[in-house]
Amino acid sequence: MATTTPTTIAVPLWRAAHGRTGDKGNRSNISLIAWAPEFYPLLITQITEAVVARAFAHRRPSRVQRFELPQLHAMNFVLDDVLDGGVNDALNLDSHGKSLSFLLLDLPLAVPVALAPLLRGPASTF
Amino acid sequence: MGSSSLLRIGCAAGFSGDRTDAAAPVVDALVASGGPAVLIFETLAERTLALAQLARRQDPSAGYEPLLDAMLQPVLARCLDHGVKVVSNFGAANPRGAALRIRAMAAQLGLRTPRVAVIAGDDVSGSEHRAMLHDALGAALDGRDIVSANVYLGAEPITAALRAGADIVVGGRIADPSLTVGPALAHFGWAADDWDRLARATMAGHLLECGTQVTGGYYADPGVKDVPGMARLGYPIAEIDANGDCTITKPEGTGGCVDAHTVKEQLLYEVHDPAAYLTPDVVADLSNAGVEEIGADRVRLTGVSGHARTATLKANVCFESGWLGEGEISYAGSRAEARARLAAEVLRERLQGVGTLRADLIGVASVFGDDDGRWLAATRDGGARDVRLRVALRHAERAKAEQLVREVTALYCCGPAGGGGVRTALRPTLGTLSCLLPRQRVQAGFEMLD
Numbered sequence: 001m002a003t004t005t006p007t008t009i010a011v012p013l014w015r016a017a018h019g020r021t022g023d024k025g026n027r028s029n030i031s032l033i034a035w036a037p038e039f040y041p042l043l044i045t046q047i048t049e050a051v052v053a054r055a056f057a058h059r060r061p062s063r064v065q066r067f068e069l070p071q072l073h074a075m076n077f078v079l080d081d082v083l084d085g086g087v088n089d090a091l092n093l094d095s096h097g098k099s100l101s102f103l104l105l106d107l108p109l110a111v112p113v114a115l116a117p118l119l120r121g122p123a124s125t126f
Numbered sequence: 127m128g129s130s131s132l133l134r135i136g137c138a139a140g141f142s143g144d145r146t147d148a149a150a151p152v153v154d155a156l157v158a159s160g161g162p163a164v165l166i167f168e169t170l171a172e173r174t175l176a177l178a179q180l181a182r183r184q185d186p187s188a189g190y191e192p193l194l195d196a197m198l199q200p201v202l203a204r205c206l207d208h209g210v211k212v213v214s215n216f217g218a219a220n221p222r223g224a225a226l227r228i229r230a231m232a233a234q235l236g237l238r239t240p241r242v243a244v245i246a247g248d249d250v251s252g253s254e255h256r257a258m259l260h261d262a263l264g265a266a267l268d269g270r271d272i273v274s275a276n277v278y279l280g281a282e283p284i285t286a287a288l289r290a291g292a293d294i295v296v297g298g299r300i301a302d303p304s305l306t307v308g309p310a311l312a313h314f315g316w317a318a319d320d321w322d323r324l325a326r327a328t329m330a331g332h333l334l335e336c337g338t339q340v341t342g343g344y345y346a347d348p349g350v351k352d353v354p355g356m357a358r359l360g361y362p363i364a365e366i367d368a369n370g371d372c373t374i375t376k377p378e379g380t381g382g383c384v385d386a387h388t389v390k391e392q393l394l395y396e397v398h399d400p401a402a403y404l405t406p407d408v409v410a411d412l413s414n415a416g417v418e419e420i421g422a423d424r425v426r427l428t429g430v431s432g433h434a435r436t437a438t439l440k441a442n443v444c445f446e447s448g449w450l451g452e453g454e455i456s457y458a459g460s461r462a463e464a465r466a467r468l469a470a471e472v473l474r475e476r477l478q479g480v481g482t483l484r485a486d487l488i489g490v491a492s493v494f495g496d497d498d499g500r501w502l503a504a505t506r507d508g509g510a511r512d513v514r515l516r517v518a519l520r521h522a523e524r525a526k527a528e529q530l531v532r533e534v535t536a537l538y539c540c541g542p543a544g545g546g547g548v549r550t551a552l553r554p555t556l557g558t559l560s561c562l563l564p565r566q567r568v569q570a571g572f573e574m575l576d
Contacts, residue, residue, distance in 0.1 A: 018351060018387065020344070022396030025560060031394035033387065058500040067400050071416040071429060072390050078398050084497040087172065088447065088557050091484035091518040094493040103494050121350040 008112050014105035015119040017043060021101040026086040028097045030104050033074040036118040039111070040073040046109055052077050055107055056100075059083075077104070128315020128368070134159055135306050135330070136363040139167040139197060139216075140337025142174050146196035148337065148361045153201040155363060155377035157208045164309040165205060167197055167214035168302050168335045175299055176444035176556045178219035179251070179274040189220030190296075194227060202228070203237055206293060213284055213305050217296040219274065221245060225296045225575050243287030245297030247570035250441060250563075251275040259443060262561035270445040273556060277441045277563060279570045280406030282318075284308025287572040295572070299442075301406050306331025306364065314368055325410035325432025326370030328403070332410075333374055333392050333427065337361050340374055340392040341423075342382030355381020373426045384423040393417070393427070402433075406440075409433040438562035447557035449527035453534025454488075454516045456547040463490060463510040465542035472541060473517055476533045480526050481519050488514035514547075520555065528552055 016039040019031045032047060034040040053064040059082040067076040083097045084090035111119065136156050138149035149165065156163035169191045182189030191197070194216055205212055217224040225242040232240050250259065251274050259275060260267055276299035285308045287295045295308070310316075310327040333340045340362050342353035360380025364372045374384055393412065397403055403410040415429045457465045470485040477483050485502065486492035490510045495501030519530040531550040538548060 014347075014350060018347075018391065020391045020395055022394075024396060024398075025558070027398070029394070029396060029398055031391060031397075033390045033394075035387075058496050058504070060496070065399075067398075067413075069394070069400055069413060069415070071414055072393070074390055074394060076394050076397060076400055086558075088555065089520075091450075091482065091497045091520065092493060092495075093486060093488075093516065093518075099493045 006113065008110040009116060010108050011111055011119060012105065013047065013107045013109045015121050016109050016111060017105070019101040019104060021098050023083060023087065023096045023098070026081050026083045028079045028082050028100055030077045030079070030101050031074060032077065032104065033072065035120050037073045038115050038118055040070070042109060042111060043075060044068070047075070047107065051107065052079070052104065055103065056082055129162065129313055130368045132161055133310060133313045133366045134161060134163040134363055135166060135309060135334060135366065136163070136361065137166050137168065137334035137337055138361050139169050140335065140339060141171055142169040142191055142193070144169070144337055146193055147200070149197060149201040151377040151380050152361050152363060153204050153210060156210050157204060162313060164211045164213055165201070166305045166334065167212075167216050168305060168337070169214065169216045170218060170299060172442060172558060173444065173556060175219055175276050175442070176274040182219050187223050190218050190224035190227065191216035194224055195231065198228065199231055199235070202231060203235055206232070206237055206240055211288060211292070211309060212294040213309055214295070215297050215300045215305065217244070217298045219249070219298060221296045221298050228294060228296070229575065240293040241291055242294045242296060242575045243290065243292035243572045244575065245279065245283045245287065245295065245300060245570070245572050247283070247568060248276045248279045248297065248299040250277055250568075258563060258567050259441070259561070262441070262563055263443065263559055266559055267443070270443070273444045273446060275441060275443040277439050277568050278406055279439070280304045281307035281311055283570045283572045285311040287574070288312035290572075290574060292574060302335035303328045303331030303405050304407055306334055307407050310366055310370070319434065321408050321432035321434055323370035323432075324408040326372065326430045327366060328405055328408055328410045328432070329393065329412060329415070329427060329430045330364040330366050330370070330372035332403075333372070333389065334362050334364050336392060336395065338382060339395065340388055341376045341384050342388055345388055345391060351387070353383055357381065371426070371428050373420065373424055375424045384425050386417045386419050386425055389417045389425045389427065404436060406435065408435050437565055439565055439568055441561055441563050443559045443561070444556045445559070447555045448520055448522040449524045449552060450518065450520050450555045451527035451530035451550070451552050452516070452518045453531055453548065453550040454514055455534060455537050455541065455545045456514045457542070457545055458512045459544065460511070462513045463487065463507050465544065466513040466515040467507065468542045469515050469537055469545060470517065472537070473530075473533055477519065477530060480529055481521050483530070484518045486516040488516055492516065524552070
C-alpha cells in the first residue's frame with residue numbers, strides 16, 4: 001500500500017513559541033514569541049486574530065487584536081472583555097487570567113518537517 | 127549638567143509580597159561596579175493602594191508597605207555608605223509614614239540620618255479632589271464608598287528630589303517605569319522632551335519593574351523552559367547608557383537566567399499596542415525594538431523610540447463593592463468527579479436566585495473557564511479520581527454572600543458521599559474605576575525630610 005510522506009507535522013503551539021499573559025482591568029494581553037525565527041512566518045499565517053477569538057470564544061471577547069513585532073519574532077494579542085470584569089469583579093480563582101497564555105499555547109500548529117529539529121520540548125502530545 | 131557615565135539601576139521588588147531577601151546581592155553588585163547606582167523597589171499593584179488605605183484607617187501611622195523593614199533594613203547601611211540611591215513607591219498610602227520609619231530604622235542601626243524625600247500629589251481621595259474625579263467619571267462615581275483614589279505620577283518629582291540631594295525617595299502611586307526614568311533623568315540631564323531617550327529609559331524600567339520576571343521568574347516550564355536556581359533567583363540590574371539604551375543583567379552567583387527569551391516575555395508583559403505604550407512620562411514605541419544576547423546573562427535592548435507624552439494622567443479610584451463568598455470541598459477515589467459535579471448541582475439549586483454561582487472542579491477545569499460556566503458545561507466527566515470543588519459568589523450584601531459559605535459547610539452532612547476538607551472564606555471586595563485627568567489639575571512635588 002502506497003503511503004505519502006507528510007510535508008508538515010501538527011504540534012501544540014508551545015513547541016514553537018512561548019508567551020506570557022498580562023492584565024489591565026477587563027483586558028488581557030498574551031504575547032507569543034517564536035522559539036526560532038523560522039517559526040515566525042508560521043505564527044503569522046496560522047495564529048490569526050480569528051483563530052485566537054475562536055479559542056477564547058467561551059470568554060466572549062468583544063475584540064481580538066494582533067500586533068506584530070517582526071524584530072522580536074513575536075506578536076502580542078489583546079483580548080477585550082475576557083476577564084469577567086477583571087481582578088476586582090471576576091469569580092475566577094485566577095481573576096487576573098494569568099493562566100491564559102497556556103490556553104493559547106495549546107492551539108495546533110502545522111510545522112514543515114524540515115523545521116522539526118527546531119521544536120522545543122518532548123515530541124509527545126498530539 | 128548631565129553625566130555620560132553608565133547608570134546602573136537594580137530592582138529588588140516587583141510587587142508587594144515579593145521575596146524580602148532580594149536586595150543584598152543586587153546592592154553588592156551595584157557597589158562592586160563602582161559607578162553611579164540606584165536601587166528601586168516596586169511594590170504597588172492596582173489594589174495594593176486601596177488595601178493600604180484601609181490599613182491606615184485602622185492605624186494612622188500605617189498604610190505603607192508592611193514589609194518595608196524586611197526589604198530595606200538589610201541593605202540600608204551599604205546603600206548610604208556607598209551612595210546607592212533608593213527610589214520606591216513603597217510609601218503606598220502613607221509615604222511620609224514610610225519616610226519616618228526609614229529615618230527611625232537608620233537611627234536604630236546607628237547610621238547617619240538619610241535625606242529622605244517624600245513624593246506628594248498622587249493621593250486624590252480627599253474631598254477637595256472630588257469635583258475633578260466627578261468631571262472625569264460622571265455618574266459612575268455616584269453613591270460609591272471611595273477607599274482610595276490615586277493618580278499615576280511620573281518621573282519629574284523623583285528627578286527633582288534626587289537633584290535636591292535626596293538619598294532616598296519615597297512615593298505612593300508612581301508609575302512603575304517612572305521609578306527608573308526619574309533617576310535616569312537626574313543622572314543624564316536629558317531634556318524633558320527628549321522623547322526617544324525617555325522612552326528607552328521607560329522600557330528599561332518596564333523590564334525591571336516586575337523584579338525576577340526578566341531573570342527567569344514566572345518563566346520556567348520544565349522540559350521546555352528550564353531555569354537554574356529558582357529558589358535563589360537573582361533580581362535584575364539595568365545598565366543604562368547616555369542614549370537611554372540598556373543592558374539587562376543580574377548579580378553573579380545568583381540563580382535564574384537572562385536571555386533573549388526572558389527579556390522578550392517581560393518586554394511585552396502588560397503591553398497593548400506596542401507602538402504606543404503610555405506612561406506619565408512619554409509614549410514609548412517598541413514596535414522596532416530588538417534584543418541581543420551580548421554575554422552570559424547579559425541582554426541588550428535597542429530600537430525603542432518615543433513620542434510626546436499625553437495631556438492626561440491615569441487615575442484609579444477604588445471603592446467598597448460588596449462581599450465575596452468562597453467554599454471548597456474535596457472528593458477522591460471512584461466516581462470522585464461525578465460526586466463533585468453532583469455537589470455543584472446541589473449548591474446551584476440551594477442558592478438559586480441569590481446570584482451568579484461559579485463552580486470549578488480543581489484538577490479538571492478551574493481557571494480557563496468563564497464565570498457563567500460555559501467551559502465547565504462543555505467539559506465532559508473524564509472520571510477524575512481526585513477533585514476539589516470550589517464555588518464562589520459575590521453579593522452587595524454580606525448576608526447573601528454568607529449563604530454560600532453556609533451551604534458549602536452543610537455539604538458535610540447533606541452532600542455526596544465522602545466529601546472532606548471544607549474550607550470557606552467570606553471577605554469584603556473592592557471595585558475599581560479608571561479615568562484620565564488633565565495634567566494641569568494634578569499637583570505633584572516632593573518634601574525633603576532633613
